[in-house]
Amino acid sequence: MTGPSRASILVDLDEAARFVPPMWPLSTFVAVNPLWDLRQLGFDGAIEAAGTLYGADLLPPPTPTGDPVPPGRSDPTPDGSRAADRASAAVDDVLTRWCAAFVGGQLGGGDGGGFYAAWRAGIGHDPAARRLAGQRGRAAMAAAPADAVAAIAVALVELGVGDGGRTPAFAARLARTPGWAGLAKWRAQWAPPGTGAPRLTLVDLMAVRLTVEAALHAEGFGDAGTLPPLVRAPGGRDTDRELQRAELTACEDRFRHWLLTALDHPSDDRPAGPPAAQVVFCIDVRSEGMRRHLEAAGPYETLGFAGFFGLPARFRPLGAQGTVDLCPVLVRPTVDLIEVPAGGEEAPAARALGALAARGAAAAAFETGREHPVGSFLLAELTGPVLGAAALARTVAPSWTGRLRSWARQRFTSPGLTEVVPEAGDRGMSLDEQVHYAASALSTMGLVRGFAPLVVLTGHGATSANNPHASALDCGACGGNRGVVSARAAAGIFNRDEVRAALAAQGIVIPPSTWFVAGEHDTVTDRVEVLDRHLVPASHLAGLEALERAIADARVALVAERSADLPGAAGARGPDGVDARAVDWAQVRPEWGLAGNAAIIVGPRRMTAGVTLGRRCFLHSYDAATDPDGTALETILTAPVVVAHWINAQYYFSTVAPELFGAGDKTVHNVVGGIGVVTGTGGDLRIGLPRQSVFDGARSVHEPLRLQVVVEAPVAMVDRTIRRNPVLGDLFDGDWVHLVARDAPGSPWSRRLPGGRWIVWERSNTEEVGAVHA
Amino acid sequence: MPDHPGLMAMTKVEVVVEGTDAPLVEQLVTQAGASGFTAVSNVSGLGHGGYHQGRLQFNDRNALSLLIVVLPSERADDLIAGLRHLFDRRPGVLLVSDVWVSRLDYFTS
Structure with a gap:
């Protein structure tokens, strides 16, 4: 048997890795659909394929909530392969220990040679390898080729894996340790160029695994070709899964009915005159409550826009050596921001x-x-x-x-007063670029006229203590970081006279009486802090102070609302209670995060004003009247909607398969190499959300539904946008998300079915309204 | 193959792939021993799958990429075989042509 070509090994390994969720390091933990690379299969096809590989049921359990037995990975291993499974488990055990040692710096590899090279350099003296495969087996491992791809080729020949079997063989092995494989996949496909993350690649991971298996096989451990048991059937009968699918669809129908009915009756009692301030929040579902309560507290208008405010930035804090990327992971940073002391500071x-x-x-x-x-x-x-x-x-x-x-x-x-500004020179932003980003942000959210005296750009972050998954609660649009920097930089750009002059030439006239201010919403405490106060003109201070009083009132109301659902917050300790959660290092659930998310609404605020959406909806401001060619709509559908789907899918899969696509119990997490967590003393890196993010005890708090997209824009324009963007075709035709749209207020809602057919959504077609919402 | 005195014959491989597959193609190119390549992200055009947009405002991932590599013919075979293997499973376009270069050392180091 001749060995496979190097190129075919790389292609087949990449194909197998489509089953693996990319896993971002803890410092920039962002939500991702774990089956994103299977999206072309459609939702049903993807959960079937992944469910078969992982031996997991990826539909909600028959009773959508309150199942006393948490769902998870089934144990369908046939009796005949239990011995092979034990052997594979032994390989899993040593492999994950070696991975942890490598990222922790205890396996060597400081020369940049990567995981396989570091492993091979020390394996000849590794006691774990001898315990696993004996003296001769360990020697065989040490004698493997120095090149990782060549080692894979040699091992495949030893294990008898031919051309047609390579991809399934790779996939089955990656599925044994999806966490470490996910980290390797992130490094290959998503890490910024020049990342300092340990060089643990998919090729290295597979080379180590197969070399160990080949040595075991050569020594007579395990049956030929059965390491590991490759394909497992998901638990449950087909009839059960049909029932589960039907129940999922019914829950989604009920939610859609509730949502569209609520949107039929917005109670827009905002003042008819110009607002005293416009406050722009992130589209994050947690902003919905603050927006609703703030508008109830005073003559204020709120808007929703991605929390990086359209600046794909790489940021260097004052005095720092390193930088941090503050943009959605779909975007590569193109502008450099720095923090500098303010004048005289x-x-x-x-x-x-x-x-x-x-x-x-x-x-x-x-x-x-x-x-x-x-x-x-x-x-x-x-x-x-x-x-x-x-x-x-x-x-x-x-x-x-x-x-x-x-x-x-x-x-x-405290460094005193500082400012966030574009880096000087080519690495920063030219005036034209600043104007471009400013115009793009304003037109995308439909804010091109009627500016209030104060416009507050409000980023968000979450304060918590002793929380390895802290960045999962921060702003995803800022790459899993707090959004304050982006808000400060954007406000500075909007206040530049030169930028305003150029915007006016494009028809966006920001009056001289308007001042942009940066703010930050802490979603754990619901404090909203105004930043860079020293930059605010004296003429605007009174208005700002009035706004801050309204924000304080809104906070009290929102904290009371949230505390009703927050374990341990009953007893209405109010703001003091949530303040304590933020600094309590024993608190495993600082907030509920985005649990409950189920929809994204793209349209003007009048669609949703006064409607209590229970912090379940992403809200993106959009005005089709200012977007005649659909450019802004395309931007929203191909970026914020995709990101909202990722978040929604992460919560879905962390709920329906918490042992596979969830990170497990936080109380027994240990951080490995500052990169990820393991349960207890070792094992695979845990992916997805911790159990405490979606469960309260055995009760599922997050209702796993596929994202409902609601758009107010000409349906024909929506349809054209989908047809010319394959990624939208994957999502909408593949049933990963649902879509309804209407041309204008009062028009009937149209629902797009997979394949592109639109039908008029009628209330009579739906199931009864269930009590599934706040 | 026509002769171009003073120039060296090489093979040019042009690949259009989804942006998410670009890192794999770059890996294949590197493994084939190419000394360099050109990558153009966010390309647009009309193909058998319909019209593809160029750059999206806030999504660099879901657009097409064009990669161009020139390498000695004897190194091209494994790369071409790997790309054909890739396109058995994924969408993409592969163009292979003969080219002549003036600076051989640029392409063989």
Whole structure:
């Protein structure tokens, strides 16, 4: 048997990896549809294919909520392959340990040679390899080719895997450890160029796995070709799955009925005159509650736009060496932003940088001491009493210690007043680029006239303590980071005279009396903080203070609303209660995040004003009247709608298959290499959302529904946009999302069916309205 | 094959793929021993699958990419075989042609 070509190995491995969800590192954890690369199969085809490979049921359980037995990976392993499964489990065990050691820096590989090279360099002396495969098996591993692709080719020959069997063989092996495979896939397909992430690639991962299996096979462990058991049937009978599909569709019909009925009766009692301020929030479902309560608290108008405010930015904080990408993962950053001291604030900035450097050095020394075999004991003796007392204080009085830490941070490391500006030169933004981004943002959200004296661009973030998945609660449109930087930069651009002059030439006239301000909504505490106050003209301060009072009222109302559903928040401790959650390091559920998300509404605010949507809807402002050629609509459908689908799908799969596509119980997580978490002491990296994000005990809090897209725009234009964008065809024709649209207020809703046929949505066609909503 | 005195005969491979497949094609090109390639993202045009948009405002992923590589003919075979294998499963266009280059060292290092 001759070996396969290198190119065919790479192609087949990439094909097999379509079953693997890409996994972003914890620092930039963003939502993704774990089956995104199977989207061309359609929803039914993808869950069937993935369900078969993983041995999982990927439909909601027959009873949509309240199932006392959480769903998950089934155990359909036939008796005959149990021995092979045990052998595969043993390979899984050593492989995941080696992966963890590599990303933790304990396997070598510091020369940039990658996982396979580091593994091969040390495998000849690895006791785990000898325990697994014996002395000769370990020697065979060490004798594998130095090149990873060549090692795969050799192992495939040993295992008897021919041309037609390569892709399924690769897929089955990747499916044994989807977390580590997902990290490798992220690195290959999504990581920014020049990433410093450990060089663990799909080729390396497969080379190690197959080399181990080939050595085991050569030594007579396991049956030929049965390592691992490749294809597993999902649990349950076909009739059960038909029932589950029918129930899922019925739930989605009920939701659609409820939503469209609610939208028929908006109670738009906003003042007829110009608003005192326009407050732009992220499209995130958590903004819906704040928008509703703020509009009820005063003469304010709110809008929804992706929280990066249209700036695909790479940002360098003041004094930092590294940068962070602040844009959706679908977009490559093209502009560089930096933080600089405001005029006259250079001295406090310098002091703060000195304090931060000292703190960084102390932290580094502490870590070095902690890892030293002798120093760690000395360190414990020296610091134990202090750190122990601090830990006790954080445990028994989290609010007090949180305030103390906040004060200390402000006192010693605050850089004073700063600004976020484009980097000078080619790496920043030319005036033309600033005008382009400004015009694009305003026209996409339909804000091209009627500007209020104050326009607040409100990013969002989530404050939580001791939470490896913290970035999952931050702004996805900002790459899993807080949105404050994007808001500050965008406000600065909108306030530039030169930008406004160029916008006016395009017909977007921002009056001189309008001032843009940056803000941030903390979704754990529901505080909305106004930033860069020093930049606000005195003429606008009174209006700003009035707005802040209204925001404070809105906060109280929203916190009361949220607390009703938040475990442990009953008793109405109000704002103090959510403040405490944000700093409590024992809190496993700082907020519910985006649990419950089920729809995205694309249209003007009058569609939804006054309607209580229960924080279940992404809201993207859009005005078809200002978008005659459909450019803005295309932008919204191909980017925010895709991202909303990813979030929706992540919550769906984390709920229906929590053991496979969810991260499991947070209380037993351990962080590995700063990149991901494992359950307990080892095993695969956990993907998806922690169990506490979608479950309350055994009860599923997130209702797993496919995203309902609601658009107010000419239906013919919507249809044209879908037809010319294959990704939209995949989503809408593949039944990954549902779509309804109407030409104008009062027009009938039309529902697009897979294949492109539109039917008029009629209330009488739907099931009864279920009590599934807030 | 016509003769062009002073120029060296090479093989040019042009590939149009979905943007998400571009990293794989780049990997195949590198594995084939090519010394470089040209990548053009967000290409637009009309094909048998209909019209494809160019750059989308906030989505760099769901557009087509064009990759062009010139390499010695003896190195092209494995690359072409790999690309044909890829296009058995994924959409894409493969164009192979003879070209002549003036600076051989640019393409064989």
